[in-house]
Amino acid sequence: MKRNFQNKFVTPEAAALLAVRDGDWVDYGFGAGFPELMDKALAARKGKVRDVKIRGGLVIRPKIEVVEQDPEQISFTYYSWHIGDYERKLQTRGMVKFLPVMLRSLSYLYREKHIHCDVAFVPVSVPDGQGYCGLGISNYAWRTIFESARTVVFEINEHLPQLQGVDGSHRVHLSEADYIVEGEHEPLPQRIYREPSETDTQIARLVLDEIPDGAVLSLGVGGVPYTVAKMLAESDRKELGCHTGTISDAFLELWKAGKLTNRRKEVDSGYSTWNLAMGSQELYDWLNAEPQLFHPGDLDYVHSVERISQMSNVISINGGVEVDLMGQENGESAGIRQLSGIGGQLDFLEGAYRSKGGKGFVCLNATHKKKDGTLKSNIVPYIAGGSTVSAPRTMIQYVATEYGIAKLSGKTLRERAEAMVAISHPDFRDELLQYAQDNFF
Structure with a gap:
């Protein structure tokens, strides 16, 4: 030919x-x-x-x-x-x-x-x-x-x-x-996951409890989504599905454990649906060896909010940089310095929000360590000027840290602030609560 x-x-x-x-x-x-x-x-x-x-x-x-x-x-x-x-x-x-x-x-x-x-x-x-x-x-x-x-x-x-x-x-x-x-190419670039931190494991354990049998998973490529998948592979959950922007080794782990069947999906039943693949050589070999398991599609297909929302129990899990007391998320910048991009996070957050039984999670550590060794809260009173508001407060349904999960939908500004304070690091709760009391009535 x-x-x-x-x-x-x-x-x-x-x-x-x-x-x-x-x-x-x-x-x-x-x-x-x-x-x-x-x-x-x-x-x-x-x-x-x-x-x-x-x-x-x-x-x-x-x-x-x-x-x-x-x-x-x-x-x-x-x-x-x-x-x-x-x-x-x-x-x-x-x-x-x-x-x-x-x-x-x-x-x-x-x-x-x-x-x-x-x-x-x-x-x-x-x-x-x-x-x-x-x-x-x-x-x-x-x-x-x-x-x-x-x-x-x-x-x-x-x-x-x-x-x-x-x-x-x-x-x-x-x-x-x-x-x-x-011509001759270098081996495909691989993205290998580091061992999860204790905080990753704590957050993943909390999110795991929110995932039912038959859930359709959209997993980001960070440590927490991968740790959730590892825990799901070892859990009693069954009949899980995949409809995700990026298929990764997280889904390979679920398939090897017999958990990823896609049988309960109302769309693409029997197939794992994805737009990009990124991970180990074993992941790429899996795609090549088992093509009948997958529906790779373009952005119009995979990232369609309407299509995602046609499936029940869509669970979207992504990381974030910081979230403020109103629920606004910065998922991609440190001040004016661009760290990544929003990618498909909004697509899957909204799709999960509109899915029957669906849940969208933004997962982040409650704090990070600054160069001088001191802690800074990742739950902030407000997204500071220069930083990106990646997802509006109206789009954020659940926020998870190692201290718990805040459900924000249906809450007033004051109630949202109180829920966010409750999952912040204890050292920062008093000042965050004071800001909430001064600004949200």
Whole structure:
């Protein structure tokens, strides 16, 4: 089948020369799927092109060459939808510009031309005998993006899982590319979980008690969601489901324990539904070996609040940076410094809120230690100026710390404040309560 498209196969260097022009917007995608060969080839054109703007997000691989090779930004400027660990280091050097976005809106923004893509570098799996490729570990909004692009480059990565999704939800065809490149890639980037802290374990134990049999789980990628999954795997819970933005080793743990069946889901019964995959090589091997277990879909499908709300007992578990006494959450910044992005958190918080029996949790340590060794409360009187209000008070249903769970829905401002004080660190309760008494009547 590749013979039928041989005229599209070029070297990465030729594709970078033919596809990218001065002033172009180039999309790299999102998460652990990354166009490694095209990134290196484009970086080699430093000084030969100008004002090329690259969009990506949540990159966890060792390097983004267009950034590393052009720190003065002579030719390239890099923009991120969601600051990952590596991008955070680049940001401190002034080499990343942040683009705030709620992920469920991203397809719409491309489709309706609020933003546009000139060139799409799409990582795909090895094609099958009919010329179809899987989108590997990052479905993202790729179809919407490349259908709106002037030029489409498929980069075949021999390490990507080859699943193609339910009814082709996760596949593309070689005929849809203008250029196709292939070559040797580094192993897929992995995200490995650290051992949970004592506080992670305390929070996870509290949240575990709120999860019923048959729950449909949306788990973030932090320590608490993973610890909840480990505890669920060892619990008496059964018939659990998955509908999540990012599938991770947390869900693999549940499947190995026989807990993840998806049988009770009203949508995608029998399938684990996800948009991105990020974790260990064992996770990627699982996706490749058991494609019949999964419904990978695009942002329009997976992050749809309406679709999420059609399922019962949706449990969304995410981390946060700080929450104020009214219930406003900062989930992504330290003052004006961007730490990550909101990603799909709002999508799943709202979906869980609207689900029959659903619950959305923001989980965070009650305190963090400052550089001088003193404690600072993560339950604050108000989100300070410069910091981000990632989720409004109207969206937050449950907040969990190691001291308990505050249920905020249906409460007055004063009642919310009192509930938040009750789950704060004891050393800060008096001053928080005083602020509540002075400001909420």
